[in-house]
Amino acid sequence: MRPAARRVSAVLVLLTLQSGCALTLARRPAHAIAPLGVQVLTAVDAAQDVIIALGQAGTIPPAQERAALKATVAIGYAGKKLASALRTMDAAQSALEQAQASGEVGALLDVINGLIFEALAPFTDTTVRAQVAGLLKEVNALLLAIAGAIARTS
Amino acid sequence: MSVTDATKAVQSLTSLLGAINPLVAAGVTVFEAVRAIASRRGASDAEADALAREFIRDISRMEMIADRLITKGEARLRELERAAAPFNGPREGRED
Numbered sequence: 001m002r003p004a005a006r007r008v009s010a011v012l013v014l015l016t017l018q019s020g021c022a023l024t025l026a027r028r029p030a031h032a033i034a035p036l037g038v039q040v041l042t043a044v045d046a047a048q049d050v051i052i053a054l055g056q057a058g059t060i061p062p063a064q065e066r067a068a069l070k071a072t073v074a075i076g077y078a079g080k081k082l083a084s085a086l087r088t089m090d091a092a093q094s095a096l097e098q099a100q101a102s103g104e105v106g107a108l109l110d111v112i113n114g115l116i117f118e119a120l121a122p123f124t125d126t127t128v129r130a131q132v133a134g135l136l137k138e139v140n141a142l143l144l145a146i147a148g149a150i151a152r153t154s
Numbered sequence: 155m156s157v158t159d160a161t162k163a164v165q166s167l168t169s170l171l172g173a174i175n176p177l178v179a180a181g182v183t184v185f186e187a188v189r190a191i192a193s194r195r196g197a198s199d200a201e202a203d204a205l206a207r208e209f210i211r212d213i214s215r216m217e218m219i220a221d222r223l224i225t226k227g228e229a230r231l232r233e234l235e236r237a238a239a240p241f242n243g244p245r246e247g248r249e250d
Binding site: 030031034035037038042044045049055062069070072075076077079080083086087090 | 205206208209212213215216217219220221222223224226227228230231234237238
């Protein structure tokens with residue numbers, strides 16, 4: 001995915017997440033994003049397990065496993081930063097603080113979005129790609145489900 | 155992403171922007187627009203407390219899963235490094 005497309009995708013994700021709370025759950029944006037963050041990280045965790053299992057079984061070469069694992073570890077670090085940014089976003093007292101925290105959350109979603117594609121990139125075998133992509137696509141399915149709920153209630 | 159998925163995403167996004175655009179057009183930021191819509195719906199104090207507790211729990215879970223991703227991933231990367239090490243050069247104490 002090209003950087004510009006990724007950026008647009010991340011902005012849409014943030015918009016969807018922020019608006020999802022307002023239009024359907026009457027939640028504050030950070031409160032709506034947090035459970036989705038949990039689900040995103042859970043899906044990546046499951047994908048990491050599959051990558052490790054494929055590596056241990058010798059289905060994928062070590063170089064592919066290493067490259068994909070590095071991306072999942074980076075998602076872990078980005079996830080920790082996202083949790084911290086969401087805390088800041090929730091505690092923000094002024095519009096400026098809110099905007100800064102919101103911008104940081106958006107940037108981190110952009111990073112995670114890019115890393116998800118990076119985790120998938122090393123795999124050349126179609127079957128392996130399908131296995132890992134199936135899990136990573138849960139993230140997109142989740143976001144589409146939220147967008148669908150918004151569409152039904154607005 | 156399939157054409158169907160893309161179509162659904164575009165439809166959802168159009169609907170979403172339809173709700174936000176009037177406020178944004180009135181000069182407020184997207185974030186303020188979202189907050190305004192949220193406050194119109196309002197939540198009771200009890201609901202707000204429950205949501206706050208849920209938020210803290212979600213953030214803790216995020217941190218826990220992120221830590222697991224890092225620990226598990228780095229442990230496996232070290233294993234792979236160790237497995238590759240014998241091919242990188244002669245081992246210490248090897249008799250030729």
